[in-house]
Amino acid sequence: MNDNLSKAEKEEKVFFRDRVTTMNAEGKRIWMFPKNPSGKLTNYRWMVATFLLGLLFIGPWLTFKGEPFMLFNIIERKFIIFGQVFWPQDFHLVVLSLITLIVFIILFTVIFGRIFCGWVCPQTIFMEFVFRQIEYLIEGDYSKQKKLARQEWDFEKIWKKSTKHVIFYGIAFAISNTFLAYIIGIEQLEKLITDGPMAHLGSFIAILLFSGVFYFIFAFFREQVCIIACPYGRLQGVLLDSKSIVVAYDYKRGEPKGKHNPLENRTESGKGDCIECQSCVTVCPTGIDIRNGTQLECINCTACIDACNTIMDKVGQPRGLIRYDSEKGISTGKKSIFNARSIAYSAILTVLLIVVGALFTFRSDVEATIIRVPGTLFQEYGPTKLANMYKMQLVNKTRTDMPIELKLVSPEGEINYLTDKLFLKKETVGEANFMVILEKGLLKTSNTPIKFGIYSNDKLITTYKLNFVGPNNLDN
Numbered sequence: 001m002n003d004n005l006s007k008a009e010k011e012e013k014v015f016f017r018d019r020v021t022t023m024n025a026e027g028k029r030i031w032m033f034p035k036n037p038s039g040k041l042t043n044y045r046w047m048v049a050t051f052l053l054g055l056l057f058i059g060p061w062l063t064f065k066g067e068p069f070m071l072f073n074i075i076e077r078k079f080i081i082f083g084q085v086f087w088p089q090d091f092h093l094v095v096l097s098l099i100t101l102i103v104f105i106i107l108f109t110v111i112f113g114r115i116f117c118g119w120v121c122p123q124t125i126f127m128e129f130v131f132r133q134i135e136y137l138i139e140g141d142y143s144k145q146k147k148l149a150r151q152e153w154d155f156e157k158i159w160k161k162s163t164k165h166v167i168f169y170g171i172a173f174a175i176s177n178t179f180l181a182y183i184i185g186i187e188q189l190e191k192l193i194t195d196g197p198m199a200h201l202g203s204f205i206a207i208l209l210f211s212g213v214f215y216f217i218f219a220f221f222r223e224q225v226c227i228i229a230c231p232y233g234r235l236q237g238v239l240l241d242s243k244s245i246v247v248a249y250d251y252k253r254g255e256p257k258g259k260h261n262p263l264e265n266r267t268e269s270g271k272g273d274c275i276e277c278q279s280c281v282t283v284c285p286t287g288i289d290i291r292n293g294t295q296l297e298c299i300n301c302t303a304c305i306d307a308c309n310t311i312m313d314k315v316g317q318p319r320g321l322i323r324y325d326s327e328k329g330i331s332t333g334k335k336s337i338f339n340a341r342s343i344a345y346s347a348i349l350t351v352l353l354i355v356v357g358a359l360f361t362f363r364s365d366v367e368a369t370i371i372r373v374p375g376t377l378f379q380e381y382g383p384t385k386l387a388n389m390y391k392m393q394l395v396n397k398t399r400t401d402m403p404i405e406l407k408l409v410s411p412e413g414e415i416n417y418l419t420d421k422l423f424l425k426k427e428t429v430g431e432a433n434f435m436v437i438l439e440k441g442l443l444k445t446s447n448t449p450i451k452f453g454i455y456s457n458d459k460l461i462t463t464y465k466l467n468f469v470g471p472n473n474l475d476n
Contacts, residue, residue, distance in 0.1 A: 020227055021287040021297055031149065032223055033142040034132075035282040039306025048119055049129040060181035060189070065399045072182050078427075084360075085397055085427060089367040093359055100352040105232075107345040109239045113246035113294075117232065118301035123217075123225050126175070128285060128301070131168060131218040138164045142282065165219060172214035176207050223286045227297050237296060241341070242327040247300045249280075249291045249322050250330050257291075260315050273317045280304035280322055290322055366402070366424070366461045367395040368454055373433065378469050386443065387435045388468050389418070394431075394454070396424040402456045406434065409451040409463065413438040436468060443470040 022030050062069035064083035071080035079086040079094070086094065105116060117124060138160050139145045148157055181189045197204035217225060226233055240246065254274035258266070266273065274291065281289050283304060286297040290304045308322040328334070373389040381387040396402055404422035408415055418433040436450065447467040454461045 021289075021295075022223060022227060029224075030287065032285060032287050033145045033149075034285045034287070034303070035142040035279075035307075036132075036136050037283045037303035037306050039309060041302040042306050045119060045302065046129065049125045052120065052125055053129070057178055060178060060186040067399060068185055070182060071185060073185070074183060085399070087367070087395055087397060089395055090363065090397075093356065093363070096352065096356045096359065100349065100356055103345060103349050103352060106239060107342065107349055109236055110241070110244060110342050110345060112300075113240060113244050114233070114236050114298065114300045115245075117226065117230075117299035118247075121299075123230070124299060124301065127218055127222060130171060132285075134167055134171075135164060138167075165215075168219045169211065169215045172218065173207070173211040175214055176211040179210075180207060223297075226299055227286060233296060233299075240294065243329075243342075245324050245326050245329075246294055247290060247298060247302060247305060247322065248294065248325045248327065248330055249274075250320065250325070251291070251293075252330060254291065254321050262315075273312070273321050275311065275315060277311050279307040279311050283307045294327070363397075364462050365396070365398045366404075366454065366456075367397065368462055368464050369393045370452060370464050370466055372466070372469065378471070381435075381437050384440055385437050386440055386468075386470055387416075387437045389433065389435055390466070392422075392432050392434065393429065394422060394424055395429050396426060399426050401425050404430070405455045405458075406432075407453045407455060408436060409453045411438065411442045411448070411450065413442070413450075438468060440470075443468070446470050446472050 019025070022032060024030055059070050060068065067083070067085070068080055069083055071078065073079065077088045079090075108116060135145070139148050148160065151157055177189065184192075192200050192203060221229075254272040256270070256272050257274040257276045258269070258271035260275035260277070264271075280291070281287070281304075283306075284290070285301060285303065286299065288295050288297045290298065302324075305322050305324075309319040312319050312321055370390055370392045373391050376389045379387045379389075392406065394404060402424045404424055406415055406422075414437040416435045416437060418435060420432070422430045422432045424430045438448070438450075442448070447469060450466055450468045452464045452466070454464065
């Protein structure tokens with residue numbers, strides 16, 4: 001709370017420190033009826049939301065070389081990200097990518113606050129640009145919604161509420177099917193639809209329940225996700241510092257507040273630029289008063305910036321009373337977004353990006369695993385030779401079939417297949433058993449290093465090193 005506030009104002013506003021804005025003194029929830037915002041930043045948010053929503057719903061239909069462009073098939077442990085196929089053997093790449101993403105979010109939070117929540121978070125995108133807009137269309141803007149909520153259950157209220165909730169569930173059902181398409185693929189989803197719900201009753205019930213969860217979140221739980229459920233909202237309190245760029249109220253310019261009088265010179269009367277219009281509060285989706293400073297409920301959606309700028313234009317005051325700035329920038333008038341912590345996060349992020357990029361670049365098309373058959377020892381293979389039995393497993397990560405040829409690079413020897421030679425079909429796993437036969441004279445120890453070369457169409461794909469087990473008396 002700002003020191004410029006009078007004692008009466010402090011006592012009046014002290015409640016925001018003991019409870020969240022969506023809860024009254026009795027602990028009951030206060031339903032939010034935010035005004036539909038408009039302005040330059042809101043238009044930018046609409047562009048971002050439209051792009052992300054389009055990407056989400058078009059994504060399952062996009063294909064690359066006959067495969068989905070994006071697929072997260074947890075059941076078969078097959079993932080396709082931007083056209084690149086990933087298998088369980090590539091799990092370390094997924095883990096490193098997630099770590100990189102987490103560090104990236106932390107870095108952005110340190111520098112730019114909770115900007116992810118207001119601009120990119122799926123909860124905000126769906127709530128503010130889909131469900132809330134339908135609510136505005138059916139029930140009207142915030143004042144009409146408040147009036148409708150207070151009135152008796154007459155015909156108008158019944159048809160508006162029922163129509164809204166039917167549409168809400170329909171959208172939730174469409175969203176659930178879209179997410180399902182990312183898991184099983186659009187072709188499999190089309191099959192489930194054309195076969196009818198009774199042919200896949202279990203899956204149909206599951207999707208209805210999943211849709212119900214989405215419906216509950218956006219029809220009833222709403223901003224409570226950001227305030228109560230989302231761990232990122234709690235995390236920002238640890239990450240923000242006085243140099244973090246957040247949606248902030250310029251209390252040095254705005255205080256002391258006072259009602260607008262067009263005949264009054266506010267500077268001469270000792271008033272700040274804030275005219276107590278409450279526009280920044282009425283547009284806030286979580287109901288906070290940004291003039292009380294940075295708060296846990298603020299998602300940096302910038303609705304209050306647009307609302308305040310509109311009022312400043314009307315009263316002839318400069319824009320930016322509420323703007324993107326840091327506490328240090330407001331108090332000193334200087335902007336400085338880089339500090340030791342943000343530089344350290346940037347360095348870590350850069351290293352992670354280089355490592356992940358290198359691993360993706362040098363990822364082999366075929367993942368090979370060769371082991372000696374468990375429980376077997378060396379075998380005599382004629383009077384001058386010894387043999388070991390091996391088992392080979394190959395994962396074809398490509399979208400083309402591959403004939404496989406195994407060669408012994410060193411030392412010289414023979415390979416005899418105990419099964420058919422491998423012909424790896426695209427995106428499959430193949431296995432083969434074989435024997436390696438070496439002359440006894442080549443064995444100097446009981447564990448002789450050997451090296452395999454795995455070829456396809458006479459092109460070396462990868463190499464593999466292993467040991468050949470011989471008699472212990474070779475060490476003597």
